[in-house]
Amino acid sequence: MEFLKTIQTSRFLLSLNVLLSITYFVCVVAVFPIGNVPLFVVLVLSEVFHVWQVFGFIHTVWARKRIKQFDARFQPHVAVFITVCGEPADIIESTVIAAKKMKYPHFSIYILNDGKVASRPNWQEAEEIAARQGVNCITRTVPGGAKAGNINHATAQTREPYIVVFDADHAPKKEFLQETVGYFVDEKVAFVQSPQFYHNADVNQVAGGSWEQQALFFGPLLKGKDTVNSTFMCGTNMVLRRIALEEAGGMSEKSIAEDFLTSLLIHEKKWKSVYVDKVLAEGLAPEDFLSYYKQQFRWARGSLEILFSYNPLFRRGLTFAQKIQYLSSSSYYLSGIIVLINALLPLTYFFLQLKPLTINTMTLALIFLPYIFVILYTLQMTSNFTYTFRALSFSLGSSTIYIKALWATITRRQNAFAVTSKTRVSGNHGKLVFPHLMYIALVAAGIIYGVMREGWSASMLSNIAWAMIYIAAFAPFIAAAFEGTRKAPKAKKIEAHA
Amino acid sequence: MSIKRRIAVYVLLGLMIAFAIFFSVTVFGKTSLRLDEAQSLFQTNRDVPGMLNLVAQDVHVPFYHTLLHFWQLLLGQDIFVARMLSLVFFIGTIIMTYVLATYALGRRSIGLFAAFLVTISPFMNWYGSEARMYTMLAFMTVLHVYFFVRIMRTGGTNNWLFWTLTAIMGLYTHYFFVFVMLSEFITLLVLKKRFVGKRPIRSIIIYGAIAGLSLLPWLLYVYNLGFASNTQPSLGTPSAGDLFDTYAQFIFGFQVPAVNTLIVSLWPVLVLLAFFALQRTKKKIPPEITLFVLLAVIPVLSAFIISVTIRPFYLSRYLIVALPALFIFMAWILTRYRPWISRTVGVVLVLIVGVLFTVQVLSPNTPVKEDYKDAVQYLEKNAGPSDVVVLAAPFTIYPVEYYYKGTAKLTTQPIWNRFESGSVPAFDPAKLEQETKANVDSYQNAWLMLSYDQGYNKDLKDYYDKHYQKVSEHKFSPGLTIYEYKTRYDEPLKVTDGS
Numbered sequence: 001m002e003f004l005k006t007i008q009t010s011r012f013l014l015s016l017n018v019l020l021s022i023t024y025f026v027c028v029v030a031v032f033p034i035g036n037v038p039l040f041v042v043l044v045l046s047e048v049f050h051v052w053q054v055f056g057f058i059h060t061v062w063a064r065k066r067i068k069q070f071d072a073r074f075q076p077h078v079a080v081f082i083t084v085c086g087e088p089a090d091i092i093e094s095t096v097i098a099a100k101k102m103k104y105p106h107f108s109i110y111i112l113n114d115g116k117v118a119s120r121p122n123w124q125e126a127e128e129i130a131a132r133q134g135v136n137c138i139t140r141t142v143p144g145g146a147k148a149g150n151i152n153h154a155t156a157q158t159r160e161p162y163i164v165v166f167d168a169d170h171a172p173k174k175e176f177l178q179e180t181v182g183y184f185v186d187e188k189v190a191f192v193q194s195p196q197f198y199h200n201a202d203v204n205q206v207a208g209g210s211w212e213q214q215a216l217f218f219g220p221l222l223k224g225k226d227t228v229n230s231t232f233m234c235g236t237n238m239v240l241r242r243i244a245l246e247e248a249g250g251m252s253e254k255s256i257a258e259d260f261l262t263s264l265l266i267h268e269k270k271w272k273s274v275y276v277d278k279v280l281a282e283g284l285a286p287e288d289f290l291s292y293y294k295q296q297f298r299w300a301r302g303s304l305e306i307l308f309s310y311n312p313l314f315r316r317g318l319t320f321a322q323k324i325q326y327l328s329s330s331s332y333y334l335s336g337i338i339v340l341i342n343a344l345l346p347l348t349y350f351f352l353q354l355k356p357l358t359i360n361t362m363t364l365a366l367i368f369l370p371y372i373f374v375i376l377y378t379l380q381m382t383s384n385f386t387y388t389f390r391a392l393s394f395s396l397g398s399s400t401i402y403i404k405a406l407w408a409t410i411t412r413r414q415n416a417f418a419v420t421s422k423t424r425v426s427g428n429h430g431k432l433v434f435p436h437l438m439y440i441a442l443v444a445a446g447i448i449y450g451v452m453r454e455g456w457s458a459s460m461l462s463n464i465a466w467a468m469i470y471i472a473a474f475a476p477f478i479a480a481a482f483e484g485t486r487k488a489p490k491a492k493k494i495e496a497h498a
Numbered sequence: 499m500s501i502k503r504r505i506a507v508y509v510l511l512g513l514m515i516a517f518a519i520f521f522s523v524t525v526f527g528k529t530s531l532r533l534d535e536a537q538s539l540f541q542t543n544r545d546v547p548g549m550l551n552l553v554a555q556d557v558h559v560p561f562y563h564t565l566l567h568f569w570q571l572l573l574g575q576d577i578f579v580a581r582m583l584s585l586v587f588f589i590g591t592i593i594m595t596y597v598l599a600t601y602a603l604g605r606r607s608i609g610l611f612a613a614f615l616v617t618i619s620p621f622m623n624w625y626g627s628e629a630r631m632y633t634m635l636a637f638m639t640v641l642h643v644y645f646f647v648r649i650m651r652t653g654g655t656n657n658w659l660f661w662t663l664t665a666i667m668g669l670y671t672h673y674f675f676v677f678v679m680l681s682e683f684i685t686l687l688v689l690k691k692r693f694v695g696k697r698p699i700r701s702i703i704i705y706g707a708i709a710g711l712s713l714l715p716w717l718l719y720v721y722n723l724g725f726a727s728n729t730q731p732s733l734g735t736p737s738a739g740d741l742f743d744t745y746a747q748f749i750f751g752f753q754v755p756a757v758n759t760l761i762v763s764l765w766p767v768l769v770l771l772a773f774f775a776l777q778r779t780k781k782k783i784p785p786e787i788t789l790f791v792l793l794a795v796i797p798v799l800s801a802f803i804i805s806v807t808i809r810p811f812y813l814s815r816y817l818i819v820a821l822p823a824l825f826i827f828m829a830w831i832l833t834r835y836r837p838w839i840s841r842t843v844g845v846v847l848v849l850i851v852g853v854l855f856t857v858q859v860l861s862p863n864t865p866v867k868e869d870y871k872d873a874v875q876y877l878e879k880n881a882g883p884s885d886v887v888v889l890a891a892p893f894t895i896y897p898v899e900y901y902y903k904g905t906a907k908l909t910t911q912p913i914w915n916r917f918e919s920g921s922v923p924a925f926d927p928a929k930l931e932q933e934t935k936a937n938v939d940s941y942q943n944a945w946l947m948l949s950y951d952q953g954y955n956k957d958l959k960d961y962y963d964k965h966y967q968k969v970s971e972h973k974f975s976p977g978l979t980i981y982e983y984k985t986r987y988d989e990p991l992k993v994t995d996g997s
Contacts, residue, residue, distance in 0.1 A: 012688075212778065360737070360738065360739065361763060361765070362737065362738040362739040362741070362742050362762060362765070363737075363738040365738065365742060365765045365766075366738040366741060366742075369765070369768060369769070372769055372772065373772055376772050376773070376775070376776065379776070380775075380776060380783075381783075385777070385778065385779045385780070385781075385782070386778050387776055387778075388776050388777055388778050389773050389774055389775075389776045389777065391776070392773060392776055456760060458759050458762075458763040459763075461759070461760060461763035461764055462763045462764070462765070462766060464764075465763070465764045465765070465766035465767050465770075466766045468766075468767070468770070469766055469767075469769055469770045469773070472770050472773075473770075473773065
């Protein structure tokens with residue numbers, strides 16, 4: 001898999017990133033003449049975030065080596081949990097069949113059926129599948145704790161010292177256990193995570209964009225985190241040591257990003273984590289915009305909750321590197337507000353003629369262009385050329401989702417855990433990109449207003465160009481939202497891996 | 499490559515060459531002689547020692563001038579003939595850009611598009627028809643870099659020898675060639691593991707030193723002449739805007755300030771173009787791209803930094819060494835885009851260049867245009883034997899003299915005797931009145947031709963405006979204006995034959 005190939009990026013290039021971002025930051029903060037003060041303050045805050053993101057990224061991908069113990073002969077008994085909450089029967093059954101085919105001497109399969117407590121009409125199908133396939137089914141009757149509650153419930157009813165978790169749509173490969181359990185020979189390893197891989201990425205724009213975003217995370221980012229013992233659980237395709245899970249109080253039910261928070265709590269107890277950079281299971285990316293929207297919201301909300309309620313900086317037990325890594329991951333979703341700030345700057349010029357800096361646009365270019373070009377080049381290098389414009393578009397476009405999640409976090413609004421739909425939710429999801437369409441309309445109006453005021457001045461042109469960049473960057477995201485109105489190719493059916 | 503494809507490549511290259519020749523012969527070659535060209539002609543229209551002496555006093559090195567000297571001996575001493583030498587190097591640059599890009603990046607389509615960008619570049623077309631060394635410098639650059647890439651790929655003493663030889667020729671073409679070598683040296687440091695040969699760093703130091711030492715005789719010669727500079731225009735410290743102007747000029751040519759502002763202000767579009775290059779691909783970035791990026795950036799940035807910190811010598815034409823590498827990079831980056839984006843960006847780019855090429859040709863306000871030809875024709879028609887033509891800056895007398903066959907006396911202000919050794923006298927406000935009177939008092943009308951402002955043209959004009967009656971004013975090209983002043987009101991003395 002291309003996204004998992006290790007590309008040794010030179011430390012010179014990585015250091016250059018830091019140097020250029022700091023240079024740019026210093027110029028913005030201390031060298032360039034200040035224009036409108038409130039806008040300047042907002043700009044500086046956004047630049048602080050950018051520098052932090054660059055620093056976090058460089059810290060993650062900085063080449064380090066970690067020696068991990070592995071013994072293929074270590075083959076303890078394993079409980080395989082397949083979490084189910086009303087997914088289509090064929091998807092669940094495919095995963096069960098794939099799990100049964102895993103090459104490993106001692107394991108039991110459990111379907112963790114939450115369909116009943118979630119009032120899914122098809123909840124009994126999971127039990128039927130279990131009977132048909134000769135595996136266990138644990139159906140919850142008392143709700144609570146969402147997916148984490150489901151796992152905790154099953155953990156209490158089983159005894160195996162190691163637990164594997166698969167989402168209903170993530171079919172394992174036969175070598176999954178052979179490639180992961182051996183790491184537990186190191187008694188300090190609490191969990192082993194393997195990548196999520198979406199095999200339906202080419203089905204449509206949503207699935208493709210979603211996967212391309214994930215490829216960066218499951219490629220260079222998690223591989224980098226692994227070198228500083230900061231891999232966190234990603235909800236599926238993971239193996240846990242029961243004792244470590246219990247020591248952390250089970251899967252945390254306090255957050256909708258239960259995997260992320262539980263990882264933090266486990267690391268706090270000085271346990272180790274391992275990332276196996278091999279595709280050992282294949283799943284499904286969200287195929288419709290609404291599902292994608294909900295998934296992103298859940299991740300953003302969960303991560304921001306951790307930032308505000310469990311700020312990694314102040315957690316005892318984490319190493320310095322782990323603090324940086326957890327902070328970097330949880331703060332990523334603040335980017336929504338940063339994108340908003342940056343996208344609004346051209347509008348403040350169009351309508352109010354306000355600029356945060358009064359610097360000559362060419363001088364700004366002289367400092368900014370090397371900075372952005374080197375970052376993009378590094379991003380391409382480290383991701384082994386798997387990061388795409390569409391992934392960037394989805395990240396920038398998702399800013400509205402992240403802002404909504406930030407608002408929900410700040411106001412402590414309750415959000416239910418929503419399982420990402422495994423089937424396409426039909427319909428036009430254009431209303432979800434209304435803010436983006438509004439932005440385009442405002443830019444159009446702003447250009448007319450600004451040009452009528454001052455003609456095609458250098459500042460107008462630069463601001464128009466900036467606005468166009470955002471519009472171009474939002475375009476694939478917007479197009480994906482309207483994809484439901486077009487006839488999309490039929491999704492591939494998950495196949496059990498023989 | 500199949501014969502069909504080979505023929506297709508030759509046909510396309512032939513069409514590019516035809517394009518360059520057509521516009522050179524029919525358009526650019528017929529424009530007015532410019533100051534720099536007048537200097538080239540002035541310097542090369544004498545014996546070789548005399549020519550070398552003049553070039554040494556200038557800011558240049560003598561290879562181009564020597565070639566031009568013999569070129570004119572063979573083909574004639576007309577400005578059009580002199581310009582054709584630049585056209586030869588322009589064509590050479592087109593071909594070598596194709597060869598270099600194709601060899602380095604392994605795709606003919608990249609080579610062809612890069613060569614096409616060179617062909618339609620208004621900047622290259624302009625200097626492809628200017629009797630100066632700039633297209634020769636571009637040609638030497640691509641030729642030299644070709645051997646550098648060969649060294650990278652195959653090593654070998656022969657390649658190093660050719661690299662050294664072309665480095666010597668390049669260094670004798672223009673001092674700025676040293677930035678090409680600097681870029682190569684940095685490339686080698688960055689990519690040394692990619693070089694096939696043994697000890698490439700040691701080799702580049704040895705062969706580079708040989709090339710550098712070859713310039714020593716010339717430098718000693720210049721040093722013995724005291725670094726005199728009697729024709730060098732004064733240059734201002736460049737700004738960040740000039741830096742971007744340089745790249746804008748490479749691609750879009752010389753445009754009027756309004757258009758130029760539009761072009762460079764849209765720089766954020768570059769960020770979008772970089773975004774488009776983010777694509778999932780198994781095509782790795784060839785190491786040679788590092789070379790082309792450094793070649794496109796290092797010379798410009800180095801000249802900029804030195805000009806800002808030490809001494810201003812930043813001129814976009816000196817930086818033509820960066821142009822082929824820039825176009826090769828542009829041609830390559832398009833291959834990183836999704837096909838439809840690549841096609842769209844490519845077509846839009848070519849269309850914009852085409853339009854601006856036309857604007858550069860047709861607009862009388864194109865900044866680099868120096869219409870001395872029309873200005874002199876105007877003087878010949880309107881200035882009589884009882885008039886005087888005063889030129890500022892003084893060195894503009896070269897292009898004026900080339901065309902001028904009128905009856906009015908030509909003089910300069912500050913007053914300069916070119917046939918005395920030494921530099922152009924500096925402007926002295928204290929001498930303004932005295933020199934003006936010495937220039938114009940005996941004449942009925944003074945025709946003040948101002949161009950190549952060295953910082954005092956306004957003082958001159960203000961003085962003339964205040965002390966004489968301005969009769970007319972005529973602008974010929976950006977920065978070239980003739981003002982007519984009535985200096986005497988008595989009837990001119992009529993000389994009769996006494997019969």
